[in-house]
Amino acid sequence: MIAIVGGGIAGLAAARRLRANGREVTVYEAGGEDALGGLARTYGTAGDDIEQFYHHLSKSEETIVELAEELGLGDRLEWLVGKNAYYVDGVVHPLDTPWQILAYPHMSVYDKFRLGMLTLEIDVRGGIPSFDTYDDLADFEDVPIRDFLLDHTSRGVYENFFEPLLDAKFGSRKDDVSAAWLLGRVKFRGERDLLRGEILGYFDGGFAPVIDALIDDVGREHIETNARVVDLDTDDVGGNLGGDGGGDGDMIGDGNAGTVSTITVEQDGETRTEAVDGVVVATMPNVLEELTGYGCDIDFQGAVCAVATMDEPLTDTYWLNIGHDAPFGALIEHTNFVPPERYGGDHLLYVASYVQSPDEWLWDASDAEVEERWLDHVEELFPNFSRDSVSQFRIARAPRAAPVYERGYLDMVVPYDLADEVADGLYYAGMASEAQYPERSLNGGVVAGYECADRILGN
Ligand SMILES: Cc1cc2nc3c(=O)[nH]c(=O)nc-3n(C[C@H](O)[C@H](O)[C@H](O)COP(=O)(O)OP(=O)(O)OC[C@H]3O[C@@H](n4cnc5c(N)ncnc54)[C@H](O)[C@@H]3O)c2cc1C
Known part of the structure:
Protein backbone atom coordinates (compact mmCIF):
# COMPACT_ATOMS: atom_id res chain seq x y z
CA MET A 1 0.00 0.00 0.00
CA ILE A 2 1.21 3.50 -0.82
CA ALA A 3 0.45 5.92 2.02
CA ILE A 4 -0.32 9.50 1.07
CA VAL A 5 0.18 11.93 3.94
CA GLY A 6 -2.23 14.86 3.45
CA GLY A 7 -5.62 15.18 1.77
CA GLY A 8 -5.01 18.50 -0.01
CA ILE A 9 -5.06 18.71 -3.79
CA ALA A 10 -1.49 17.37 -4.12
CA GLY A 11 -2.18 14.25 -2.06
CA LEU A 12 -5.50 13.62 -3.81
CA ALA A 13 -3.96 14.08 -7.28
CA ALA A 14 -1.14 11.64 -6.44
CA ALA A 15 -3.65 9.14 -5.05
CA ARG A 16 -5.86 9.37 -8.13
CA ARG A 17 -3.02 8.73 -10.56
CA LEU A 18 -1.71 5.80 -8.51
CA ARG A 19 -5.18 4.26 -8.21
CA ALA A 20 -5.76 4.71 -11.95
CA ASN A 21 -2.63 2.63 -12.47
CA GLY A 22 -3.78 -0.18 -10.23
CA ARG A 23 -1.89 0.72 -7.07
CA GLU A 24 -3.34 0.30 -3.63
CA VAL A 25 -3.45 3.67 -1.90
CA THR A 26 -4.59 5.18 1.39
CA VAL A 27 -4.79 8.94 1.91
CA TYR A 28 -4.37 10.05 5.53
CA GLU A 29 -5.77 13.48 6.35
CA ALA A 30 -5.10 14.89 9.81
CA GLY A 31 -8.19 17.11 9.78
CA GLY A 32 -11.83 16.13 9.62
CA GLU A 33 -13.99 15.62 6.54
CA ASP A 34 -14.11 19.36 5.84
CA ALA A 35 -10.29 19.56 5.82
CA LEU A 36 -10.13 17.52 2.59
CA GLY A 37 -8.95 19.96 -0.04
CA GLY A 38 -6.44 21.50 2.39
CA LEU A 39 -5.93 25.21 1.67
CA ALA A 40 -8.72 25.02 -0.95
CA ARG A 41 -11.30 24.11 1.70
CA THR A 42 -14.57 26.01 1.60
CA TYR A 43 -17.38 27.64 3.59
CA GLY A 44 -21.08 27.31 2.82
CA THR A 45 -23.00 30.37 1.59
CA ALA A 46 -26.59 31.06 0.56
CA GLY A 47 -25.60 29.49 -2.78
CA ASP A 48 -22.37 27.82 -3.92
CA ASP A 49 -19.56 27.11 -1.50
CA ILE A 50 -16.74 29.67 -1.37
CA GLU A 51 -13.05 29.01 -0.70
CA GLN A 52 -11.87 30.12 2.74
CA PHE A 53 -8.80 31.59 1.01
CA TYR A 54 -9.40 33.40 -2.34
CA HIS A 55 -8.63 31.19 -5.37
CA HIS A 56 -8.61 31.55 -9.14
CA LEU A 57 -6.62 30.02 -12.00
CA SER A 58 -4.27 31.72 -14.45
CA LYS A 59 -4.33 30.97 -18.16
CA SER A 60 -0.88 29.38 -18.09
CA GLU A 61 -2.00 26.61 -15.73
CA GLU A 62 -2.78 23.59 -17.85
CA THR A 63 -2.46 20.51 -15.67
CA ILE A 64 -5.42 21.34 -13.43
CA VAL A 65 -7.50 22.14 -16.51
CA GLU A 66 -6.69 18.69 -17.95
CA LEU A 67 -7.52 17.12 -14.60
CA ALA A 68 -10.87 18.92 -14.52
CA GLU A 69 -11.63 17.62 -18.00
CA GLU A 70 -10.78 14.07 -16.94
CA LEU A 71 -13.09 14.50 -13.95
CA GLY A 72 -15.92 15.56 -16.25
CA LEU A 73 -15.82 19.18 -15.06
CA GLY A 74 -14.29 20.76 -18.16
CA ASP A 75 -17.49 22.53 -19.09
CA ARG A 76 -17.80 24.08 -15.64
CA LEU A 77 -14.51 25.97 -15.97
CA GLU A 78 -15.19 29.60 -16.82
CA TRP A 79 -12.65 32.21 -17.89
CA LEU A 80 -13.82 35.50 -16.45
CA VAL A 81 -12.48 39.04 -16.24
CA GLY A 82 -10.93 39.89 -12.88
CA LYS A 83 -10.61 43.68 -12.73
CA ASN A 84 -7.55 45.02 -10.92
CA ALA A 85 -7.18 48.42 -9.30
CA TYR A 86 -4.92 50.31 -6.96
CA TYR A 87 -6.25 52.34 -4.03
CA VAL A 88 -4.10 55.44 -3.49
CA ASP A 89 -5.00 58.51 -1.40
CA GLY A 90 -8.73 57.90 -1.32
CA VAL A 91 -9.09 57.03 -5.01
CA VAL A 92 -9.57 53.63 -6.68
CA HIS A 93 -7.48 53.64 -9.87
CA PRO A 94 -8.48 50.90 -12.33
CA LEU A 95 -5.35 49.45 -13.94
CA ASP A 96 -6.60 46.98 -16.53
CA THR A 97 -6.44 48.64 -19.93
CA PRO A 98 -3.59 50.61 -21.54
CA TRP A 99 -5.50 53.88 -21.27
CA GLN A 100 -6.34 53.27 -17.60
CA ILE A 101 -2.64 52.74 -16.98
CA LEU A 102 -1.84 55.89 -18.97
CA ALA A 103 -4.33 57.83 -16.85
CA TYR A 104 -2.83 56.60 -13.56
CA PRO A 105 -1.52 59.80 -11.95
CA HIS A 106 1.08 58.37 -9.56
CA MET A 107 3.70 57.50 -12.19
CA SER A 108 5.28 59.56 -14.95
CA VAL A 109 4.88 58.64 -18.62
CA TYR A 110 8.51 57.50 -18.58
CA ASP A 111 7.87 55.24 -15.56
CA LYS A 112 4.85 53.73 -17.32
CA PHE A 113 6.95 53.05 -20.40
CA ARG A 114 9.59 51.27 -18.32
CA LEU A 115 6.94 49.25 -16.47
CA GLY A 116 5.25 48.33 -19.75
CA MET A 117 8.54 47.16 -21.27
CA LEU A 118 9.28 44.97 -18.26
CA THR A 119 5.85 43.33 -18.40
CA LEU A 120 6.47 42.64 -22.11
CA GLU A 121 9.86 41.17 -21.08
CA ILE A 122 11.81 43.69 -23.17
CA ASP A 123 15.05 45.00 -21.69
CA VAL A 124 15.46 48.63 -22.82
CA ARG A 125 18.48 49.54 -20.72
CA GLY A 126 21.02 51.54 -22.72
CA GLY A 127 18.37 52.41 -25.31
CA ILE A 128 18.80 49.25 -27.39
CA PRO A 129 15.94 46.76 -26.88
CA SER A 130 16.93 43.23 -26.01
CA PHE A 131 14.35 40.45 -26.16
CA ASP A 132 16.20 37.59 -24.49
CA THR A 133 17.63 39.16 -21.32
CA TYR A 134 14.90 37.60 -19.18
CA ASP A 135 14.78 34.16 -20.80
CA ASP A 136 16.80 32.37 -18.14
CA LEU A 137 15.42 32.99 -14.68
CA ALA A 138 18.48 31.37 -13.11
CA ASP A 139 20.46 34.50 -14.11
CA PHE A 140 18.34 36.51 -11.67
CA GLU A 141 18.09 34.01 -8.82
CA ASP A 142 20.64 35.84 -6.68
CA VAL A 143 19.66 39.40 -7.63
CA PRO A 144 17.74 41.33 -4.94
CA ILE A 145 14.40 42.45 -6.31
CA ARG A 146 14.92 46.11 -5.39
CA ASP A 147 18.33 46.32 -7.10
CA PHE A 148 16.84 44.63 -10.15
CA LEU A 149 13.89 47.01 -10.42
CA LEU A 150 16.04 50.13 -9.93
CA ASP A 151 18.37 48.88 -12.67
CA HIS A 152 15.80 47.49 -15.13
CA THR A 153 12.96 50.00 -14.64
CA SER A 154 13.10 53.28 -12.71
CA ARG A 155 12.94 54.58 -9.16
CA GLY A 156 9.38 55.77 -9.83
CA VAL A 157 8.30 52.29 -10.93
CA TYR A 158 9.84 50.76 -7.83
CA GLU A 159 8.55 53.26 -5.30
CA ASN A 160 5.12 54.02 -6.73
CA PHE A 161 4.18 50.66 -8.14
CA PHE A 162 6.12 47.64 -6.91
CA GLU A 163 7.15 48.61 -3.40
CA PRO A 164 3.58 48.84 -1.98
CA LEU A 165 2.75 45.51 -3.64
CA LEU A 166 5.87 43.89 -2.21
CA ASP A 167 5.03 45.34 1.22
CA ALA A 168 1.59 43.73 1.02
CA LYS A 169 2.92 40.38 -0.19
CA PHE A 170 6.17 39.97 1.74
CA GLY A 171 6.13 42.63 4.46
CA SER A 172 9.44 42.87 6.30
CA ARG A 173 10.85 40.07 4.09
CA LYS A 174 10.51 42.02 0.82
CA ASP A 175 14.22 42.76 0.51
CA ASP A 176 15.01 39.03 0.64
CA VAL A 177 12.93 38.19 -2.44
CA SER A 178 14.77 37.42 -5.67
CA ALA A 179 14.32 39.12 -9.04
CA ALA A 180 13.82 35.62 -10.52
CA TRP A 181 10.59 35.36 -8.57
CA LEU A 182 9.29 38.62 -10.05
CA LEU A 183 10.25 37.61 -13.59
CA GLY A 184 8.67 34.20 -13.04
CA ARG A 185 5.48 35.97 -12.00
CA VAL A 186 5.59 38.16 -15.11
CA LYS A 187 5.84 35.01 -17.26
CA PHE A 188 3.26 33.13 -15.14
CA ARG A 189 0.53 35.77 -15.31
CA GLY A 190 -1.68 34.48 -18.00
CA GLU A 191 -3.63 36.45 -20.45
CA ARG A 192 -4.86 39.99 -20.62
CA ASP A 193 -7.85 41.17 -22.59
CA LEU A 194 -6.61 44.58 -23.75
CA LEU A 195 -10.12 45.99 -23.62
CA ARG A 196 -11.27 44.50 -20.36
CA GLY A 197 -8.48 43.24 -18.12
CA GLY A 206 -16.03 26.95 -7.15
CA PHE A 207 -13.19 24.53 -6.45
CA ALA A 208 -15.32 22.32 -4.17
CA PRO A 209 -16.68 20.29 -7.12
CA VAL A 210 -13.08 19.59 -8.23
CA ILE A 211 -12.09 18.35 -4.77
CA ASP A 212 -15.33 16.33 -4.46
CA ALA A 213 -14.80 14.71 -7.86
CA LEU A 214 -11.20 13.89 -6.94
CA ILE A 215 -12.38 12.27 -3.70
CA ASP A 216 -14.97 10.23 -5.61
CA ASP A 217 -12.39 9.15 -8.15
CA VAL A 218 -9.87 8.10 -5.49
CA GLY A 219 -12.73 6.34 -3.66
CA ARG A 220 -13.86 7.62 -0.28
CA GLU A 221 -13.02 4.21 1.20
CA HIS A 222 -9.34 4.87 0.41
CA ILE A 223 -9.28 8.14 2.39
CA GLU A 224 -9.05 8.33 6.17
CA THR A 225 -9.86 11.59 7.95
CA ASN A 226 -8.90 12.62 11.49
CA ALA A 227 -5.89 10.42 10.75
CA ARG A 228 -2.60 12.15 11.51
CA VAL A 229 0.59 10.42 10.40
CA VAL A 230 3.07 10.90 13.26
CA ASP A 231 5.95 8.62 12.42
CA LEU A 232 7.70 6.83 9.59
CA ASP A 233 10.08 3.89 9.82
CA THR A 234 12.38 2.02 7.47
CA ASP A 235 13.44 -1.62 7.25
CA ASP A 236 16.96 -0.62 8.28
CA VAL A 237 18.13 -1.77 11.72
CA GLY A 238 16.79 0.81 14.18
CA GLY A 239 15.35 2.59 11.16
CA ASN A 240 13.23 5.16 12.87
CA LEU A 241 13.46 8.41 10.96
CA GLY A 242 12.82 10.71 13.86
CA GLY A 243 9.08 11.35 14.01
CA ASP A 244 7.08 12.08 17.12
CA GLY A 245 6.30 8.42 17.53
CA GLY A 246 9.47 7.78 19.48
CA GLY A 247 12.24 8.15 16.93
CA ASP A 248 15.59 9.40 18.09
CA GLY A 249 16.20 11.38 14.94
CA ASP A 250 19.69 9.98 14.49
CA MET A 251 19.19 9.53 10.75
CA ILE A 252 18.93 13.26 10.17
CA GLY A 253 21.06 14.21 7.23
CA ASP A 254 22.68 10.77 7.17
CA GLY A 255 21.52 9.93 3.65
CA ASN A 256 19.70 6.76 2.65
CA ALA A 257 18.38 4.84 5.64
CA GLY A 258 16.90 1.81 3.88
CA THR A 259 13.38 1.52 2.51
CA VAL A 260 10.25 2.96 4.10
CA SER A 261 8.37 0.11 5.76
CA THR A 262 5.77 1.45 8.20
CA ILE A 263 3.92 4.59 9.19
CA THR A 264 2.34 5.37 12.55
CA VAL A 265 -1.11 6.92 12.48
CA GLU A 266 -3.05 8.61 15.28
CA GLN A 267 -6.78 8.36 14.76
CA ASP A 268 -9.67 8.72 17.20
CA GLY A 269 -7.33 8.70 20.19
CA GLU A 270 -5.61 5.48 19.10
CA THR A 271 -2.18 4.94 17.62
CA ARG A 272 -1.51 2.17 15.11
CA THR A 273 1.22 1.12 12.75
CA GLU A 274 0.59 0.30 9.08
CA ALA A 275 2.91 -1.50 6.67
CA VAL A 276 3.62 0.55 3.53
CA ASP A 277 5.35 0.02 0.18
CA GLY A 278 5.90 3.73 -0.27
CA VAL A 279 4.99 7.11 1.23
CA VAL A 280 4.12 10.39 -0.47
CA VAL A 281 4.31 13.29 1.97
CA ALA A 282 1.93 15.93 0.54
CA THR A 283 2.07 18.49 3.33
CA MET A 284 4.11 21.51 4.33
CA PRO A 285 7.81 20.64 4.76
CA ASN A 286 7.72 20.95 8.57
CA VAL A 287 5.66 17.73 8.61
CA LEU A 288 8.27 16.01 6.43
CA GLU A 289 10.89 17.13 8.94
CA GLU A 290 8.86 15.87 11.90
CA LEU A 291 8.42 12.49 10.22
CA THR A 292 11.88 11.97 8.78
CA GLY A 293 14.29 14.58 10.10
CA TYR A 294 14.75 16.02 6.56
CA GLY A 295 14.92 19.77 7.09
CA CYS A 296 13.99 22.36 4.50
CA ASP A 297 15.29 25.92 4.82
CA ILE A 298 12.42 27.62 2.98
CA ASP A 299 10.63 30.16 5.18
CA VAL A 404 9.03 33.49 0.92
CA TYR A 405 10.61 33.27 -2.51
CA GLU A 406 13.98 34.50 -1.35
CA ARG A 407 17.25 34.47 -3.21
CA GLY A 408 18.63 30.96 -3.75
CA TYR A 409 15.14 29.50 -3.42
CA LEU A 410 15.51 26.78 -6.03
CA ASP A 411 18.47 25.32 -4.13
CA MET A 412 16.17 24.80 -1.15
CA VAL A 413 13.24 23.02 -2.83
CA VAL A 414 12.58 19.49 -1.58
CA PRO A 415 13.16 16.81 -4.27
CA TYR A 416 10.20 14.68 -5.33
CA ASP A 417 12.16 11.48 -4.73
CA LEU A 418 13.94 11.43 -1.37
CA ALA A 419 15.76 8.11 -1.86
CA ASP A 420 19.23 9.67 -1.71
CA GLU A 421 18.44 12.06 1.10
CA VAL A 422 16.27 9.90 3.38
CA ALA A 423 14.99 6.50 2.28
CA ASP A 424 13.86 4.49 -0.74
CA GLY A 425 10.14 4.72 -1.30
CA LEU A 426 9.80 8.22 0.20
CA TYR A 427 8.43 11.01 -2.02
CA TYR A 428 7.50 14.66 -1.43
CA ALA A 429 4.64 16.54 -3.15
CA GLY A 430 4.06 19.46 -0.76
CA MET A 431 4.39 23.22 -1.12
CA ALA A 432 8.19 23.18 -0.90
CA SER A 433 8.45 21.22 -4.15
CA GLU A 434 9.67 22.67 -7.43
CA ALA A 435 6.18 22.59 -8.97
CA GLN A 436 5.16 25.39 -6.58
CA TYR A 437 7.63 27.91 -8.04
CA PRO A 438 7.40 30.81 -8.93
CA GLU A 439 3.96 30.88 -7.34
CA ARG A 440 2.21 28.32 -5.22
CA SER A 441 -1.00 27.17 -6.77
CA LEU A 442 -3.53 24.38 -7.04
CA ASN A 443 -2.03 23.58 -10.44
CA GLY A 444 1.39 23.24 -8.77
CA GLY A 445 -0.13 20.85 -6.23
CA VAL A 446 -1.53 18.64 -9.00
CA VAL A 447 1.82 18.69 -10.84
CA ALA A 448 3.72 17.77 -7.65
CA GLY A 449 1.28 14.92 -6.93
CA TYR A 450 1.70 13.60 -10.48
CA GLU A 451 5.51 13.91 -10.34
CA CYS A 452 5.58 11.66 -7.27
CA ALA A 453 3.02 9.20 -8.64
CA ASP A 454 4.95 8.92 -11.91
CA ARG A 455 8.21 8.19 -10.09
CA ILE A 456 6.48 5.46 -8.06
CA LEU A 457 5.02 4.02 -11.27
CA GLY A 458 8.45 4.14 -12.88
CA ASN A 459 7.31 6.50 -15.63
C1 LIG B 1 -4.31 32.94 0.91
C2 LIG B 1 -4.11 31.93 -0.17
C3 LIG B 1 -4.46 32.24 -1.48
C4 LIG B 1 -4.25 31.32 -2.51
N1 LIG B 1 -4.63 31.66 -3.77
C5 LIG B 1 -4.52 30.75 -4.75
C6 LIG B 1 -5.03 31.02 -6.05
O1 LIG B 1 -5.60 32.07 -6.32
N2 LIG B 1 -4.88 30.07 -7.02
C7 LIG B 1 -4.28 28.87 -6.77
O2 LIG B 1 -4.20 28.03 -7.66
N3 LIG B 1 -3.76 28.60 -5.53
C8 LIG B 1 -3.88 29.50 -4.54
N4 LIG B 1 -3.39 29.22 -3.30
C9 LIG B 1 -2.48 28.07 -3.14
C10 LIG B 1 -3.16 26.72 -3.04
O3 LIG B 1 -4.21 26.76 -2.11
C11 LIG B 1 -2.10 25.70 -2.59
O4 LIG B 1 -0.97 25.77 -3.43
C12 LIG B 1 -2.61 24.28 -2.63
O5 LIG B 1 -3.88 24.18 -2.04
C13 LIG B 1 -1.62 23.38 -1.89
O6 LIG B 1 -2.11 22.08 -1.85
P1 LIG B 1 -1.30 20.95 -1.07
O7 LIG B 1 -2.10 19.70 -1.23
O8 LIG B 1 0.11 20.94 -1.46
O9 LIG B 1 -1.27 21.40 0.47
P2 LIG B 1 -2.43 21.67 1.52
O10 LIG B 1 -3.62 22.19 0.85
O11 LIG B 1 -1.80 22.44 2.62
O12 LIG B 1 -2.81 20.21 2.06
C14 LIG B 1 -2.02 19.50 3.00
C15 LIG B 1 -2.95 18.65 3.85
O13 LIG B 1 -2.15 17.83 4.71
C16 LIG B 1 -2.80 17.69 5.95
N5 LIG B 1 -1.77 17.26 6.94
C17 LIG B 1 -0.82 18.02 7.51
N6 LIG B 1 -0.07 17.27 8.34
C18 LIG B 1 -0.55 15.99 8.29
C19 LIG B 1 -0.19 14.75 8.92
N7 LIG B 1 0.85 14.66 9.77
N8 LIG B 1 -0.93 13.65 8.64
C20 LIG B 1 -1.98 13.71 7.76
N9 LIG B 1 -2.35 14.86 7.14
C21 LIG B 1 -1.64 15.99 7.39
C22 LIG B 1 -3.36 19.08 6.19
O14 LIG B 1 -4.42 19.03 7.14
C23 LIG B 1 -3.83 19.47 4.79
O15 LIG B 1 -5.19 19.15 4.57
C24 LIG B 1 -3.64 30.08 -2.24
C25 LIG B 1 -3.30 29.74 -0.92
C26 LIG B 1 -3.54 30.65 0.11
C27 LIG B 1 -3.20 30.27 1.52
Missing part, protein backbone atom coordinates in the same frame (compact mmCIF):
# COMPACT_ATOMS: atom_id res chain seq x y z
CA GLU A 198 -7.02 40.01 -16.79
CA ILE A 199 -8.67 36.70 -17.66
CA LEU A 200 -8.82 34.30 -14.73
CA GLY A 201 -10.33 30.85 -14.31
CA TYR A 202 -12.97 29.71 -11.85
CA PHE A 203 -15.34 26.77 -11.79
CA ASP A 204 -19.09 27.17 -11.79
CA GLY A 205 -19.59 26.05 -8.20
CA PHE A 300 6.88 30.40 5.00
CA GLN A 301 4.57 33.28 5.73
CA GLY A 302 1.18 32.81 7.34
CA ALA A 303 -2.11 34.30 6.19
CA VAL A 304 -5.22 35.61 7.87
CA CYS A 305 -8.11 35.81 5.46
CA ALA A 306 -11.67 36.92 6.14
CA VAL A 307 -14.77 36.50 4.00
CA ALA A 308 -17.26 39.31 4.64
CA THR A 309 -20.81 38.59 3.49
CA MET A 310 -22.42 41.91 2.51
CA ASP A 311 -25.81 42.90 1.20
CA GLU A 312 -24.29 45.43 -1.21
CA PRO A 313 -21.05 45.73 -3.19
CA LEU A 314 -18.10 47.72 -1.87
CA THR A 315 -16.46 48.51 -5.26
CA ASP A 316 -16.66 47.26 -8.84
CA THR A 317 -13.14 45.79 -8.71
CA TYR A 318 -12.13 42.17 -8.15
CA TRP A 319 -8.60 42.69 -6.87
CA LEU A 320 -7.90 45.97 -5.10
CA ASN A 321 -4.35 46.53 -3.94
CA ILE A 322 -4.07 49.04 -1.15
CA GLY A 323 -1.16 51.45 -1.60
CA HIS A 324 -1.83 52.83 1.83
CA ASP A 325 -0.87 52.08 5.39
CA ALA A 326 -3.70 49.59 5.93
CA PRO A 327 -3.80 46.62 8.32
CA PHE A 328 -4.57 44.33 5.34
CA GLY A 329 -2.84 43.91 1.99
CA ALA A 330 -5.73 43.59 -0.42
CA LEU A 331 -9.49 43.69 -0.72
CA ILE A 332 -10.65 40.95 -3.06
CA GLU A 333 -14.29 41.30 -3.97
CA HIS A 334 -15.14 37.83 -5.18
CA THR A 335 -18.62 38.79 -6.39
CA ASN A 336 -17.12 41.29 -8.84
CA PHE A 337 -15.51 38.25 -10.48
CA VAL A 338 -18.23 35.60 -10.04
CA PRO A 339 -21.79 36.98 -10.02
CA PRO A 340 -23.48 37.41 -6.61
CA GLU A 341 -26.50 35.41 -7.88
CA ARG A 342 -24.35 32.30 -7.34
CA TYR A 343 -24.34 33.14 -3.63
CA GLY A 344 -28.02 33.85 -3.10
CA GLY A 345 -27.50 37.52 -4.06
CA ASP A 346 -24.95 38.14 -1.28
CA HIS A 347 -21.76 40.08 -2.00
CA LEU A 348 -18.57 38.39 -0.81
CA LEU A 349 -15.43 40.32 0.02
CA TYR A 350 -12.09 38.80 1.07
CA VAL A 351 -10.05 40.95 3.42
CA ALA A 352 -6.60 39.42 3.64
CA SER A 353 -3.17 39.88 5.07
CA TYR A 354 0.01 37.87 5.17
CA VAL A 355 1.75 37.41 8.51
CA GLN A 356 5.54 37.25 8.64
CA SER A 357 5.88 36.15 12.25
CA PRO A 358 3.62 34.56 14.86
CA ASP A 359 4.56 37.50 17.14
CA GLU A 360 2.51 39.90 15.02
CA TRP A 361 -0.66 41.27 16.60
CA LEU A 362 -2.79 39.87 13.80
CA TRP A 363 -1.79 36.27 14.40
CA ASP A 364 -2.86 36.26 18.05
CA ALA A 365 -5.83 38.61 17.82
CA SER A 366 -9.27 37.09 18.35
CA ASP A 367 -11.68 36.91 15.43
CA ALA A 368 -13.74 39.72 17.01
CA GLU A 369 -10.66 41.96 17.29
CA VAL A 370 -9.64 41.32 13.69
CA GLU A 371 -13.16 42.01 12.47
CA GLU A 372 -13.35 45.27 14.38
CA ARG A 373 -9.97 46.58 13.26
CA TRP A 374 -10.39 45.56 9.63
CA LEU A 375 -13.94 46.85 9.23
CA ASP A 376 -12.96 50.13 10.94
CA HIS A 377 -10.31 50.49 8.30
CA VAL A 378 -12.58 49.60 5.38
CA GLU A 379 -14.91 52.36 6.66
CA GLU A 380 -11.97 54.75 6.76
CA LEU A 381 -11.00 53.92 3.16
CA PHE A 382 -14.58 53.98 1.85
CA PRO A 383 -16.68 56.59 3.70
CA ASN A 384 -19.84 55.32 1.95
CA PHE A 385 -19.36 51.81 3.29
CA SER A 386 -21.40 50.83 6.31
CA ARG A 387 -20.47 47.82 8.39
CA ASP A 388 -24.21 47.29 8.87
CA SER A 389 -24.16 45.78 5.39
CA VAL A 390 -21.94 42.94 6.71
CA SER A 391 -24.02 40.01 7.93
CA GLN A 392 -21.17 37.54 8.46
CA PHE A 393 -17.40 37.86 8.88
CA ARG A 394 -15.61 34.50 8.83
CA ILE A 395 -11.87 34.28 9.42
CA ALA A 396 -9.46 31.53 8.38
CA ARG A 397 -5.82 31.32 9.38
CA ALA A 398 -3.00 29.36 7.76
CA PRO A 399 0.36 29.31 9.58
CA ARG A 400 2.06 28.37 6.32
CA ALA A 401 0.25 30.01 3.43
CA ALA A 402 3.03 30.78 0.96
CA PRO A 403 6.80 30.43 0.75
